[in-house]
Amino acid sequence: MNHPTHAGRVAVVTGGARGFGRAIAAGLAGRGADVAILDLVDAAETVGDVTAAGAKASSVVTDISDPEQVAQAARAVLDMFGKVDILVNNAGVIAVNDFWETDYPTWRRIHAINLDSQFLLAKEFAGAMRENGWGRIVNIASNTLGVVAPQLTPYMASKGGVVGFTRGLATDLAGYGITVNAVAPTASSTPGGKELISPEALEYSARMQAIKRVGTADDIVGTVCFLTSDDAAFMTGQTLVTDGGWMRV
Numbered sequence: 001m002n003h004p005t006h007a008g009r010v011a012v013v014t015g016g017a018r019g020f021g022r023a024i025a026a027g028l029a030g031r032g033a034d035v036a037i038l039d040l041v042d043a044a045e046t047v048g049d050v051t052a053a054g055a056k057a058s059s060v061v062t063d064i065s066d067p068e069q070v071a072q073a074a075r076a077v078l079d080m081f082g083k084v085d086i087l088v089n090n091a092g093v094i095a096v097n098d099f100w101e102t103d104y105p106t107w108r109r110i111h112a113i114n115l116d117s118q119f120l121l122a123k124e125f126a127g128a129m130r131e132n133g134w135g136r137i138v139n140i141a142s143n144t145l146g147v148v149a150p151q152l153t154p155y156m157a158s159k160g161g162v163v164g165f166t167r168g169l170a171t172d173l174a175g176y177g178i179t180v181n182a183v184a185p186t187a188s189s190t191p192g193g194k195e196l197i198s199p200e201a202l203e204y205s206a207r208m209q210a211i212k213r214v215g216t217a218d219d220i221v222g223t224v225c226f227l228t229s230d231d232a233a234f235m236t237g238q239t240l241v242t243d244g245g246w247m248r249v
């Protein structure tokens with residue numbers, strides 16, 4: 001185990017079956033948190049990682065873009081763990097779309113998964129955090145917002161929404177002991193990154209970064225763990241760019 005900064009905490013990580021979400025779940029468990037994973041698919045491997053770290057785990061198969069399924073999953077998690085302290089809104093689709101070919105249903109789908117889901121999950125779990133006077137919400141954004149990259153209009157719009165949502169919610173929840181922050185990773189070699197970003201684009205990103213290697217799933221774990229710890233109690237509404245030093249803020 002790392003420092004037990006998260007002992008006694010219960011975390012929900014969306015999209016935790018693979019990629020960033022799996023690494024985040026394992027990182028939180030390594031610091032002492034129990035973890036519920038909400039994903040379209042059963043997160044058996046992540047459950048293995050979390051239990052190997054000595055924490056409790058549960059995989060709840062959920063489409064986070066469906067309000068009914070999110071409500072059901074929230075009930076199941078609260079029944080199982082009795083509380084939720086930390087919500088990591090990580091699940092999302094990396095979407096590369098030529099603007100001229102993009103229809104409205106595609107635009108809506110990307111927003112439903114990347115942005116609307118974060119609202120639905122915060123609505124379900126912020127009440128439980130408010131009851132305990134302590135909570136941490138971390139939303140995964142993207143460094144694409146701050147760089148020039150083609151064919152990302154719906155994706156960047158959804159991630160811009162994530163940053164705005166983070167700022168607004170941080171203000172509305174600050175009085176209840178709940179902080180809300182975002183993390184902006186770079187193009188990374190997660191399973192989704194490798195499926196949807198070309199090897200050339202991954203290499204280009206590495207070249208543009210100050211730290212000249214392709215990002216991995218593990219590269220944002222430390223940032224998420226910091227933001228969900230007591231150490232970050234006076235930080236809210238921020239987007240921490242964790243991208244090897246490409247986007248400068």
Ligand SMILES: NC(=O)c1ccc[n+]([C@@H]2O[C@H](COP(=O)([O-])OP(=O)(O)OC[C@H]3O[C@@H](n4cnc5c(N)ncnc54)[C@H](O)[C@@H]3O)[C@@H](O)[C@H]2O)c1
Binds near residue numbers: 021090187
């Ligand atoms: N990999 C990158 O290059 C990169 C860069 C910046 C930001 N991000 C963001 O990081 C987050 C995670 O990306 P990743 O690279 O780990 O992707 P990934 O595709 O490797 O993993 C995403 C996980 O989310 C799940 N998921 C997708 N849609 C879902 C839904 N509707 N309901 C529940 N679960 C769903 C998938 O089943 C999968 O397990 C996303 O929000 C993505 O936009 C990724």
